[in-house]
Amino acid sequence: MNLQLRCRSCRRLLFEMSKNAIAGEVSIKCPRCGAFNILRPSSPSQERSKRHGRQAKCGCSSPQKT
Numbered sequence: 660m661n662l663q664l665r666c667r668s669c670r671r672l673l674f675e676m677s678k679n680a681i682a683g684e685v686s687i688k689c690p691r692c693g694a695f696n697i698l699r700p701s702s703p704s705q706e707r708s709k710r711h712g713r714q715a716k717c718g719c720s721s722p723q724k725t
Contacts, residue, residue: 661675661676661677662678666689666692667694668689669694671690671692674687683700684698685698
């Protein structure tokens with residue numbers, strides 16, 4: 660099933676993709692209205708969650724030194 664990405668300002672179709680097709684952040688400028696649309700993956704990558712083998716105590720993405 661293909662997912663459609665539309666401009667958040669003018670609703671123009673920017674592209675279609677399959678689920679989990681992107682691995683990182685994508686920024687797309689709409690050719691109609693010029694608005695920038697930022698697309699992020701729906702779930703964090705495995706590499707980021709396993710960084711340094713420790714979990715952050717404060718809820719932020721990077722571990723704190725103790």
